[in-house]
Amino acid sequence: MITRRIALKTLALGTGAFALAGSGVSAQAPAPAVEGVFKLPPLGYDYDALEPFIDAETMKLHHDKHHAAYVAKLNDAIAKAPGWEKKTVEEILAHLLDAPKEVQTALQNQGGGHANHSLFWQTLKKDEKGAPGGELAKAIDATFGGLDKFKELFATAGMSVFGSGWAWLTLSGKKLVIESTPNQDSPYLSGALPVLGMDVWEHAYYLKYQNRRADYVKAFQSVINWDFVSARYAELLKQA
Numbered sequence: 001m002i003t004r005r006i007a008l009k010t011l012a013l014g015t016g017a018f019a020l021a022g023s024g025v026s027a028q029a030p031a032p033a034v035e036g037v038f039k040l041p042p043l044g045y046d047y048d049a050l051e052p053f054i055d056a057e058t059m060k061l062h063h064d065k066h067h068a069a070y071v072a073k074l075n076d077a078i079a080k081a082p083g084w085e086k087k088t089v090e091e092i093l094a095h096l097l098d099a100p101k102e103v104q105t106a107l108q109n110q111g112g113g114h115a116n117h118s119l120f121w122q123t124l125k126k127d128e129k130g131a132p133g134g135e136l137a138k139a140i141d142a143t144f145g146g147l148d149k150f151k152e153l154f155a156t157a158g159m160s161v162f163g164s165g166w167a168w169l170t171l172s173g174k175k176l177v178i179e180s181t182p183n184q185d186s187p188y189l190s191g192a193l194p195v196l197g198m199d200v201w202e203h204a205y206y207l208k209y210q211n212r213r214a215d216y217v218k219a220f221q222s223v224i225n226w227d228f229v230s231a232r233y234a235e236l237l238k239q240a
Ligand SMILES: [Fe+2]
Pocket: 062, 066, 117, 199, 201, 203, 204
Protein backbone atom coordinates (compact mmCIF):
# COMPACT_ATOMS: atom_id res chain seq x y z
CA MET A 1 0.00 0.00 0.00
CA ILE A 2 2.72 2.44 0.97
CA THR A 3 4.57 1.80 -2.25
CA ARG A 4 1.46 2.42 -4.32
CA ARG A 5 0.66 5.61 -2.43
CA ILE A 6 4.12 6.99 -3.03
CA ALA A 7 3.95 5.96 -6.66
CA LEU A 8 0.63 7.70 -7.19
CA LYS A 9 1.88 10.87 -5.55
CA THR A 10 4.91 10.87 -7.80
CA LEU A 11 2.74 10.29 -10.83
CA ALA A 12 0.37 13.09 -9.92
CA LEU A 13 3.28 15.48 -9.65
CA GLY A 14 4.78 14.17 -12.85
CA THR A 15 1.74 14.79 -15.04
CA GLY A 16 2.07 18.55 -14.62
CA ALA A 17 5.54 18.47 -16.07
CA PHE A 18 4.33 16.38 -18.99
CA ALA A 19 1.64 18.95 -19.72
CA LEU A 20 4.23 21.66 -20.12
CA ALA A 21 6.67 19.54 -22.05
CA GLY A 22 4.25 17.74 -24.29
CA SER A 23 1.45 20.14 -25.23
CA GLY A 24 3.36 21.95 -27.96
CA VAL A 25 0.96 24.89 -27.94
CA SER A 26 1.32 28.27 -26.34
CA ALA A 27 -2.08 29.95 -26.37
CA GLN A 28 -4.07 28.63 -23.47
CA ALA A 29 -7.73 28.82 -22.64
CA PRO A 30 -8.06 29.94 -19.01
CA ALA A 31 -9.74 27.44 -16.71
CA PRO A 32 -12.95 28.70 -15.07
CA ALA A 33 -12.49 28.97 -11.32
CA VAL A 34 -14.03 26.17 -9.26
CA GLU A 35 -14.29 26.71 -5.51
CA GLY A 36 -12.83 24.01 -3.28
CA VAL A 37 -9.85 21.76 -2.69
CA PHE A 38 -9.76 20.34 -6.21
CA LYS A 39 -9.31 22.74 -9.12
CA LEU A 40 -10.19 22.53 -12.78
CA PRO A 41 -6.87 22.29 -14.61
CA PRO A 42 -6.46 24.53 -17.68
CA LEU A 43 -7.09 22.89 -21.02
CA GLY A 44 -3.51 23.71 -22.00
CA TYR A 45 -4.32 24.81 -25.55
CA ASP A 46 -6.99 26.70 -27.48
CA TYR A 47 -10.48 25.27 -27.81
CA ASP A 48 -10.07 25.08 -31.58
CA ALA A 49 -6.64 23.38 -31.47
CA LEU A 50 -8.09 20.01 -32.48
CA GLU A 51 -10.28 21.24 -35.36
CA PRO A 52 -11.59 19.75 -37.55
CA PHE A 53 -11.38 16.45 -35.66
CA ILE A 54 -12.90 17.76 -32.42
CA ASP A 55 -14.70 21.09 -32.69
CA ALA A 56 -14.08 24.13 -30.50
CA GLU A 57 -17.61 24.29 -29.11
CA THR A 58 -17.42 20.69 -27.93
CA MET A 59 -14.05 21.31 -26.30
CA LYS A 60 -15.30 24.43 -24.52
CA LEU A 61 -18.44 22.76 -23.18
CA HIS A 62 -16.63 19.54 -22.36
CA HIS A 63 -13.86 21.25 -20.39
CA ASP A 64 -15.51 24.35 -18.96
CA LYS A 65 -18.88 22.80 -18.10
CA HIS A 66 -18.68 19.00 -17.88
CA HIS A 67 -15.23 18.68 -16.30
CA ALA A 68 -15.88 21.70 -14.10
CA ALA A 69 -19.07 20.03 -12.82
CA TYR A 70 -17.15 16.88 -11.85
CA VAL A 71 -14.65 18.99 -9.92
CA ALA A 72 -17.37 20.96 -8.14
CA LYS A 73 -19.24 17.80 -7.13
CA LEU A 74 -16.00 16.12 -6.06
CA ASN A 75 -15.39 19.09 -3.78
CA ASP A 76 -18.90 18.71 -2.33
CA ALA A 77 -18.20 15.02 -1.62
CA ILE A 78 -14.73 15.53 -0.19
CA ALA A 79 -16.16 18.01 2.32
CA LYS A 80 -18.00 15.03 3.84
CA ALA A 81 -14.85 12.89 4.11
CA PRO A 82 -12.53 14.59 6.63
CA GLY A 83 -8.85 13.95 5.90
CA TRP A 84 -9.46 12.76 2.34
CA GLU A 85 -8.94 16.26 0.99
CA LYS A 86 -5.21 15.72 1.56
CA LYS A 87 -5.07 12.90 -1.00
CA THR A 88 -4.63 13.20 -4.73
CA VAL A 89 -7.61 12.16 -6.80
CA GLU A 90 -5.62 9.12 -7.96
CA GLU A 91 -5.05 8.08 -4.36
CA ILE A 92 -8.72 8.54 -3.56
CA LEU A 93 -9.72 6.22 -6.42
CA ALA A 94 -7.08 3.61 -5.62
CA HIS A 95 -8.23 3.47 -1.98
CA LEU A 96 -11.94 4.13 -2.50
CA LEU A 97 -13.13 1.30 -0.26
CA ASP A 98 -11.35 2.93 2.70
CA ALA A 99 -13.39 6.13 2.27
CA PRO A 100 -16.53 6.83 4.33
CA LYS A 101 -19.25 4.63 2.86
CA GLU A 102 -21.74 7.43 2.31
CA VAL A 103 -19.43 9.26 -0.11
CA GLN A 104 -17.88 6.31 -1.95
CA THR A 105 -20.27 6.51 -4.91
CA ALA A 106 -19.78 10.25 -5.26
CA LEU A 107 -15.99 9.89 -5.08
CA GLN A 108 -16.10 7.09 -7.65
CA ASN A 109 -18.21 9.10 -10.10
CA GLN A 110 -16.99 12.65 -9.55
CA GLY A 111 -13.40 11.71 -8.66
CA GLY A 112 -13.30 9.43 -11.67
CA GLY A 113 -14.69 12.20 -13.85
CA HIS A 114 -12.00 14.58 -12.61
CA ALA A 115 -9.12 12.12 -12.99
CA ASN A 116 -10.26 10.81 -16.38
CA HIS A 117 -10.70 14.25 -17.92
CA SER A 118 -7.52 15.67 -16.40
CA LEU A 119 -5.59 12.97 -18.23
CA PHE A 120 -7.73 13.20 -21.37
CA TRP A 121 -6.86 16.87 -22.14
CA GLN A 122 -3.17 16.15 -21.85
CA THR A 123 -3.29 13.24 -24.28
CA LEU A 124 -4.77 15.31 -27.13
CA LYS A 125 -2.92 17.16 -29.84
CA LYS A 126 -3.62 17.46 -33.55
CA ASP A 127 -0.91 15.27 -34.98
CA GLU A 128 -2.18 13.00 -37.74
CA LYS A 129 1.28 11.62 -38.42
CA GLY A 130 2.15 11.09 -34.76
CA ALA A 131 3.13 7.68 -33.49
CA PRO A 132 4.24 6.09 -30.23
CA GLY A 133 7.93 6.27 -29.46
CA GLY A 134 10.50 4.54 -27.28
CA GLU A 135 9.35 1.79 -24.95
CA LEU A 136 5.69 2.35 -25.77
CA ALA A 137 6.26 1.72 -29.47
CA LYS A 138 8.04 -1.54 -28.63
CA ALA A 139 5.33 -2.59 -26.18
CA ILE A 140 2.51 -1.86 -28.63
CA ASP A 141 4.27 -3.88 -31.30
CA ALA A 142 4.91 -6.77 -28.92
CA THR A 143 1.46 -6.76 -27.31
CA PHE A 144 -0.88 -5.94 -30.17
CA GLY A 145 1.14 -6.66 -33.31
CA GLY A 146 1.74 -3.07 -34.36
CA LEU A 147 0.17 0.38 -34.25
CA ASP A 148 -2.49 -0.28 -36.89
CA LYS A 149 -3.71 -3.33 -35.01
CA PHE A 150 -3.70 -1.39 -31.75
CA LYS A 151 -5.80 1.37 -33.34
CA GLU A 152 -8.26 -1.19 -34.60
CA LEU A 153 -8.59 -2.87 -31.19
CA PHE A 154 -8.81 0.48 -29.37
CA ALA A 155 -11.56 1.66 -31.73
CA THR A 156 -13.44 -1.59 -31.17
CA ALA A 157 -13.19 -1.07 -27.40
CA GLY A 158 -14.65 2.42 -27.80
CA MET A 159 -17.48 1.18 -30.01
CA SER A 160 -18.25 -1.66 -27.60
CA VAL A 161 -19.05 0.61 -24.64
CA PHE A 162 -22.81 0.50 -24.14
CA GLY A 163 -24.01 3.96 -23.20
CA SER A 164 -21.46 6.22 -21.53
CA GLY A 165 -17.91 5.26 -20.66
CA TRP A 166 -14.28 5.12 -21.67
CA ALA A 167 -11.91 2.96 -23.68
CA TRP A 168 -8.49 2.65 -22.11
CA LEU A 169 -4.95 1.63 -22.75
CA THR A 170 -3.73 0.71 -19.29
CA LEU A 171 -0.69 -0.70 -17.62
CA SER A 172 -1.73 -3.65 -15.49
CA GLY A 173 1.32 -4.93 -13.71
CA LYS A 174 3.85 -4.52 -16.50
CA LYS A 175 1.41 -5.51 -19.24
CA LEU A 176 -0.36 -3.21 -21.69
CA VAL A 177 -4.08 -3.88 -21.80
CA ILE A 178 -6.98 -2.44 -23.81
CA GLU A 179 -10.10 -2.28 -21.68
CA SER A 180 -13.20 -0.19 -21.14
CA THR A 181 -15.05 1.18 -18.14
CA PRO A 182 -18.66 2.32 -17.75
CA ASN A 183 -19.68 5.81 -16.68
CA GLN A 184 -16.72 7.65 -15.11
CA ASP A 185 -15.11 4.58 -13.58
CA SER A 186 -11.35 5.00 -13.53
CA PRO A 187 -8.78 2.26 -14.13
CA TYR A 188 -7.27 3.31 -10.78
CA LEU A 189 -10.30 1.68 -9.11
CA SER A 190 -9.03 -1.74 -10.13
CA GLY A 191 -5.34 -1.04 -9.59
CA ALA A 192 -4.51 -0.46 -13.27
CA LEU A 193 -2.68 2.67 -14.40
CA PRO A 194 -4.26 4.60 -17.29
CA VAL A 195 -1.88 5.36 -20.15
CA LEU A 196 -4.44 6.71 -22.65
CA GLY A 197 -8.20 7.10 -22.39
CA MET A 198 -10.84 7.79 -25.03
CA ASP A 199 -13.99 9.45 -23.72
CA VAL A 200 -16.99 7.96 -25.52
CA TRP A 201 -19.67 9.81 -23.59
CA GLU A 202 -21.96 11.59 -26.06
CA HIS A 203 -20.89 14.93 -24.55
CA ALA A 204 -17.45 14.27 -26.10
CA TYR A 205 -18.74 14.21 -29.68
CA TYR A 206 -22.50 14.74 -30.12
CA LEU A 207 -22.41 18.38 -31.31
CA LYS A 208 -20.26 17.49 -34.32
CA TYR A 209 -20.89 13.80 -34.88
CA GLN A 210 -24.40 13.33 -33.42
CA ASN A 211 -25.01 9.56 -33.21
CA ARG A 212 -21.97 8.68 -35.36
CA ARG A 213 -19.66 7.47 -32.62
CA ALA A 214 -17.59 5.55 -35.16
CA ASP A 215 -16.66 8.81 -36.93
CA TYR A 216 -15.59 10.37 -33.62
CA VAL A 217 -13.59 7.28 -32.68
CA LYS A 218 -11.79 7.48 -36.03
CA ALA A 219 -11.17 11.22 -35.60
CA PHE A 220 -9.82 10.63 -32.09
CA GLN A 221 -6.98 8.57 -33.56
CA SER A 222 -5.77 11.74 -35.34
CA VAL A 223 -5.52 13.81 -32.17
CA ILE A 224 -3.54 11.54 -29.86
CA ASN A 225 -0.51 13.30 -28.39
CA TRP A 226 1.79 10.31 -28.76
CA ASP A 227 4.78 12.23 -27.40
CA PHE A 228 2.92 12.78 -24.14
CA VAL A 229 1.48 9.27 -24.04
CA SER A 230 4.89 7.70 -24.71
CA ALA A 231 6.52 9.77 -21.97
CA ARG A 232 3.71 8.88 -19.58
CA TYR A 233 4.09 5.19 -20.34
CA ALA A 234 7.84 5.35 -19.64
CA GLU A 235 7.13 7.03 -16.31
CA LEU A 236 4.39 4.56 -15.34
CA LEU A 237 6.56 1.63 -16.27
CA LYS A 238 9.07 2.63 -13.59
CA GLN A 239 6.30 2.49 -11.00
CA ALA A 240 4.46 -0.62 -12.14
FE1 LIG B 1 -16.17 13.68 -20.92
